Amino acid sequence: MKNILKKNWSETQSADSWQIFKIISEFVEGFEKLARIGPCVSIFGSARMGPEDPYYLQAQQIARLLAESGFGVITGGGPGIMEAANKGASEVGGTSVGLNIDLPFEQSSNHFIDRDKLLEFDYFFVRKVMFVKYSQAFVVMPGGYGTLDELTEAITLIQTRKIERFPIILYGSKFWNGWVKWVEESLVGTGKISPEDLKLIHVCDDPAETVAHISNFYLQSQLRPNF
Numbered sequence: 001m002k003n004i005l006k007k008n009w010s011e012t013q014s015a016d017s018w019q020i021f022k023i024i025s026e027f028v029e030g031f032e033k034l035a036r037i038g039p040c041v042s043i044f045g046s047a048r049m050g051p052e053d054p055y056y057l058q059a060q061q062i063a064r065l066l067a068e069s070g071f072g073v074i075t076g077g078g079p080g081i082m083e084a085a086n087k088g089a090s091e092v093g094g095t096s097v098g099l100n101i102d103l104p105f106e107q108s109s110n111h112f113i114d115r116d117k118l119l120e121f122d123y124f125f126v127r128k129v130m131f132v133k134y135s136q137a138f139v140v141m142p143g144g145y146g147t148l149d150e151l152t153e154a155i156t157l158i159q160t161r162k163i164e165r166f167p168i169i170l171y172g173s174k175f176w177n178g179w180v181k182w183v184e185e186s187l188v189g190t191g192k193i194s195p196e197d198l199k200l201i202h203v204c205d206d207p208a209e210t211v212a213h214i215s216n217f218y219l220q221s222q223l224r225p226n227f
Contacts, residue, residue, distance in 0.1 A: 026126040030099075030119055034134040037095055037117060039223045040072035041214060042131050044150050045081025045141030055172060056081060059141050060088035061207040062171070067094020069211055074099065074135055076127075077109045077118065081141045086112035099127050128153055133225050137167040137214045142175040155200050159193070163226045167217045169210050170203045177203070 043063060049056045063073045063085040072095025075082035082098070089096040090112045098113035101121050109118055121127040131138075132154060140151050151170075157163045170176040180203060187193045204210045 023123060023126060026121055026123060027129070030121075030126065030130045031133075033117065033119060034097070034130055035225070037072050037097060037134070039070070039136045039218075040074045040095065040097060040134055041066050041137045041139060042074040042135040042150075043081065043085035043139045043141065044076065044143060044147045045085075046143040046147065047076075047078045047080035047082060048144075049080040049084075049142075051084075055141055056084040058171070058207055059084040059139075060091075062139060062210050063088030063094070064092050065207055065211040066214070067092045069215055071095075071136065071214070072097060074131065075113075076101065076146070077113060079108075079110055081143065083110035083112060086110055090114070099130055101127055124149075132157060132163065133227060135166070135226070136218065136223055137169065139169045139171055139210060141171050155197075158200055159197055164221075165200070166221075166226065167214050168201050169213060170201055171205070171210060173203050173205050 043059055045055065045059060051057075059081045066073055067089040073085050073089035074097040075085045077086075077098030077100030086096045086098060087110075088094075095117065096112055096114045097117040097119075098109050099119050099121060100109045101124060109120075119130070121130075128150060131150060138151070138154055140147060151168070154168055158165050158168075170180070180198075180201070183193075184198065188195050188198060202213055204213065
């Protein structure tokens with residue numbers, strides 16, 4: 001058994017060296033395309049919300065207002081909240097970007113992404129770098145594990161000063177208040193994070209307020225890639 005494990009491990013390591021070229025190619029393509037699109041806001045949320053869902057309609061409105069304020073919109077490129085955000089931006093002629101991911105259940109890109117601004121990724125970690133580097137704010141709608149992953153990564157990078165602070169808005173107090181309360185009680189309350197770290201997020205329920213919060217932040221901060 002020991003010899004079999006050693007052989008299998010060696011075969012895996014030899015394949016890893018070649019994988020680096022695919023990873024580099026995704027970084028290069030992402031950097032080249034996204035560096036040209038100008039200031040953008042990423043909107044995250046569940047892929048499982050249809051056009052009849054109130055959060056879908058609000059994501060669409062937020063994206064429309066962002067585009068009218070001069071911001072492009074970046075999403076994960078799929079259905080649900082992502083589709084709503086791309087749709088809102090495209091309705092008013094705004095920049096509509098989709099960072100799609102190749103998944104086992106074959107997530108397909110929505111039809112509201114600018115065709116020259118659709119990128120396809122195999123690696124989640126490369127895709128997340130693109131979100132963080134080229135977003136001037138995160139608007140985080142109700143979602144699942146993927147949404148939480150993108151949210152907590154951004155908070156961690158700002159908290160640890162790996163990137164400069166940018167607005168992170170949790171949209172939908174009914175959905176997010178339980179999570180915020182858990183952070184207050186289980187993280188701040190037990191000394192796992194500082195009370196100051198709670199100021200890295202802003203909970204909001206209104207599309208206009210969401211966009212105003214982002215715009216007001218950049219009255220005092222420079223618009224540029226985050227690293």
